[in-house]
């Protein structure tokens with residue numbers, strides 16, 4: 634190993650839906666964080682790792698930083714802020730196709746308070762705008778705060794991703810690799826599986842449901858006597874019986890579809906056949922109840 638090997642942590646922040654998860658997936662090259670067209674689907678700090686001959690970049694994905702409204706919201710924000718002070722570089726994601734608004738300013742203010750960590754502004758979704766619009770957005774971003782770099786990228790079109798990796802890696806300290814064995818993520822498989830199930834649920838439901846759904850994998854293991862079939866027992870939590878009805882659908886149709894979609898995703902991730910037992914439970918107002926939050930994995 635040469636002396637100059639670099640390794641460290643980067644973290645992407647930004648309003649919900651600005652493309653953080655998609656960008657991380659594109660950099661890592663494998664689907665490790667879930668993405669969805671609905672805001673606020675990422676609740677955990679999932680790490681993806683970019684392995685290069687000269688460096689190892691560990692990317693911490695965060696929930697969209699936003700003004701807290703519920704207890705869950707507050708906890709998400711404290712998670713984000715504690716993450717920020719522990720990383721080597723922060724990527725502040727701002728979409729190219731939306732005017733800079735209050736939400737971005739709110740985050741820029743928070744970032745200005747994180748003194749020690751360099752902040753790079755990443756203008757995402759460049760494929761959606763013309764060159765002129767992009768130039769205007771870059772200028773607007775430069776007026777938003779003091780940034781170590783401002784870089785436009787498109788995760789979808791694969792534009793400027795290598796340059797972004799280079800710039801992020803430049804900010805990492807010299808260090809031996811932090812993860813060995815070539816794994817792309819250090820999230821336990823059960824958490825990834827639960828996230829894939831939640832993604833499948835979110836595909837078909839109304840806009841107000843995302844915040845009300847949590848998924849927990851209770852048990853996961855190879856079926857006895859088989860090395861090609863994985864049994865997964867999972868619970869999906871909703872807040873109210875009416876939401877349960879929406880998720881189940883007419884004659885259970887939606888739930889069946891969700892199960893099939895999730896199963897395919899899990900099979901693709903783990904490379905094995907999967908039997909998925911997915912049940913729904915109503916956990917009344919779990920977002921506002923500290924005990925329930927802890928049970929679902931959201932700690933203080």
Ligand SMILES: Nc1nc2c(ncn2[C@@H]2O[C@H](COP(=O)(O)OP(=O)(O)OP(=O)(O)O)[C@@H](O)[C@H]2O)c(=O)[nH]1
Nearest residue numbers: 650651652653654655669672673674675697788789
């Ligand atoms: N055209 C285009 N769309 C993109 C690009 N990156 C992300 N998107 C879309 O933007 C939406 C949001 O992307 P996500 O990656 O889930 O956003 P996020 O910031 O992680 O969202 P939260 O998890 O809610 O914080 C999805 O519909 C993506 O397909 C891009 O480079 N180009």
